[in-house]
Amino acid sequence: MSAPVVAVVGSTMIDMIAYLQRTPAAGETIAGEEFALGFGGKGANQAVMARLLGAEVVMVNSLGDDVFAEMTLANFAEHGIDTTHVTRVAGCSSGVAPIWVEADGTNRIVVVAGANARMTEEQARGAVTGLPRLDLVLGQFEIPQEVTTAAFRAARSRGAVTVLNPAPAARVAPELLAVTDWILPNETEFADLARSFGLAVSGIDDPAIVALAGALGTRLAVTLGERGAAVLGADGHVHRIAPPEVTARDTTGAGDAFVGAFGYALASGRDELAAARLGCACASASVTRPGTQKSFPTGDSLHSARTWATTA
Template sequence: MSSLGPARIVVIGSTMMDMISYMPRIPDTGETLIGDRFALGFGGKGANQAVMAGRLGADVWMVACLGTDVFGDMTIDNFHTAGIDTTYVTRTSSASSGVAPIWVEAGGDNRIVCVSGANAHLTSSQAIRAVESIPRVDVVVGQFEVPQDVTAAGFRAAKERGALTVLNPAPAAEISADLLSVTDWLMPNEVEFESLAGSAPTDAAIAELARRFGVNVVATLGEAGAAVLDGSGSVVRIAPPTTTAVDTTGAGDAFVGAFSYGLAAGLPPAAAARLGCACATSSVARAGTQSSFPQAAELEAALSWATA
């Protein structure tokens, strides 16, 4: 849908069925609280990032594992509706499809529990086969909701083909040396950054983390936007457009998907991060996860703002 270059992206990652409860506040231990409303939606960091990149115009292949249950059927249908290629999505009867109970309180803050289910059954051979089989790949994206060795295998195949690799280290966890060695871009949020670096994402801390891990870094900073460090050696901070937050669920995934699309389409890293900020800002203004991602005119506005 954009005037940028063609973008071909492989996402190795998770799918989740989001079960979202909206409430005035989070209940205390042992307390029962009456919520405001409930919604069922499609999620999973990998799936969210794939859908966001696809909305911007990328050709996207999803590499994932689903259960042989109704949530798996619904997820496949949702991918097809979103234009995501499911050739490399497998099914297993050994586990349920992934689910994510989510609590959202007034003001938009959220708490999420991810139950991996079939996501843990994704294999390295599946990731390698996907990356090696697709005619051209620009960017391969991964997260921590599937086994790290699977992502590392897919990233290694991507590097052998000259594709860029983007790792969103979420949920926060130690990164294996094997995975780091084939990662080009590391994209933590503030919590994940502090887990990795032991400090808040100051310019000096971002530069030190990039040096120590041998990667480029984009730190997402919530309402403060993002900070980007690439090969130039300087940190660029990007303030997002203003908005009123309704639900922050999925905003980080909107950023990762949009940033990955920007890189694949040939944008400089700072412009790709501006696109990520614009899409994430649009997302937090509405409730839901994938259902909150920008569409149509909002996407055009985000691209215009990012490349101005």
């Protein structure tokens, strides 16, 4: 069986990560313990995870005219990700994300979109329409929603599955919802989506998940951090997936590991519960190491994640 083809219409970022015992108060300067420069952006992260699992991945994005753009393109090339549809924007910076990681693994992130915000509907539509084969398209909120809408609409016309990670939290445009098959929020994004539809939810219990899926008109899977994920199955019931037990060092990028793995599994023809198990396994593996993309499982750790996902 040939590898699934996944197009990621989304963001790229250079992560600038500082590790520290605690975050500073307003006006305070404190000493950090480590610093790392890494590749990130929700779109790029999800693309890398899907590629590590074996998908043929096409990245659709815009970069600036700075050194970060060259670094990003080289990283994609190293992973074997197709960058035919990655454009350059003159006089604009590439996306960056300063990140603070505290001793317990909690992270705080500032996203500066740069060239990501300059992506166009024509670029996305042309990329998705022009691919010889396509199984699934992943999108997020670090690029303009109208760009993702254009990509999803083109994907739907080809019979491809569309998966939206509504992060960072924002109201979803009705036009985007209309062409979305799956929505994968975390707990914060779930609450934000519920409020936007006037749903009074005090937690992520089964009735709340069913109610939000009904309001959205999409399939729904919610990531729950160390508690795994909750998936509204095709049978209409909510299924809770408990993840492998690990000791977290850095949670940065764990949600993207889940989404990339979930998308890969759906594109491969697996059902939503198998996709969620693989997503939980890859996300759990990622939190045991520092960084974003470099924390994603490879080699033995990826084999262990696959094995856990098929036997859990």
